Amino acid sequence: MREIVFDTETTGLDPNQGDRLVEIGCIELVNRFPSGRTFHCYFNPERDMPEAAFNVHGLSVDFLKDKPLFAHKVEELIEFLGDAPLIAHNAMFDLGFLNAELGRAKKTVVSRERLIDTLMLARRKHPGGSNRLDDLCARYKIDNSKRVKHGALLDAELLAEVYIELIGARQTSLGLATVVAGVVETRTVSATMLTRAMPLTPRITDAERAAHREFVATLGDEAIWKKYWPTEAKPEERAAS
Incomplete structure (x- = not known):
């Protein structure tokens, strides 16, 4: 099963008021594990960068001015996304900007039915708690120390780990605990590592x-x-x- 975890950075909060997409980062999951394939691109928004948005992601107009337009990379993005389910945190925000850019490029927009919203998953699993990405990383002991500012690819990588925790996919593996100097250390072994399609050939004559x-x-x-x-x-x- 193929899924895409993605995140975006923008010039603001509302694509219907002229705000534009400036960065997208996508992580491919195959059977709930990162495959190593990613898509990442910055875009020239063809407009100014409000200070509030710059303070969030640190992407200036000067940095983005020589980056490609969304229309120049849209075919590569569409090919990478394919028909896989799309996973995002507060997914309707990201989808709104993605579809606005697809519409400008005269491409088919993404349907809401393809979305999996990790914010909704987190609210169901942890009602009453804070479910920002940083808070979920802390809850699941995921290292987010590199997240000084928002960045689409880094945030997608962190979200992929959070998503696997939220849906309990790590429970398909076996934790083997050992005690070293009084400290419990846990190794995780995938269930597929515990079985063989055929027995090994005997090596004793x-x-x-x-x-x-x-x-x-x-x-x-x-x-x-x-x-x-x-x-x-x-x-x-x-x-x-």
């Missing part, structure tokens, strides 16, 4: 088994290994099996 049996015989009748050593089958029993 018959000659090695015979040599080992001879060695065990020299240890005496009280050797504990003998309690777990299978009785040697008679030739006719081996043939019958």
Whole structure:
């Protein structure tokens, strides 16, 4: 199953009042795990940058003036998104800006049915608590120390981890705990790592088994290994099996 986690940065709050998209970051998930494929782009908004927006993401008009127009990158973006479900935090905000830009480029807009809103998921799972992205990272012990300002790709990466926690996808793995110097350390092992499609080819030869049996015989009748050593089958029993 393929899903896309995405985030946007803009010049303001309302695409219907002339605000524009200036950055988009997308992370591909396959079966709820990041595949390593991303899409990230800054855009020239063809307008000024309000101070309030600049204080949020730090993207100035001077920085963006030589970046491509949305219309110049729209085909690459559409190809990356494909028909996958789209995951965002406060998703209708991001969708509004994305669809406004798609409309300007005369491309088909994204339907609301494709959206998964992690803010709504968080409100259902943690009613009454704060569900900002930073708060969810703190709740799930996700390192967001690099998030000094908002950035679409970094925020999408953090949101992908939050999303996996919100839907309980990490429960499909097995946690193995060990104690080191009095501290519990947990390793996470995927369920797929615990099974094999076919058994490994035996790497012990018959000659090695015979040599080992001879060695065990020299240890005496009280050797504990003998309690777990299978009785040697008679030739006719081996043939019958």
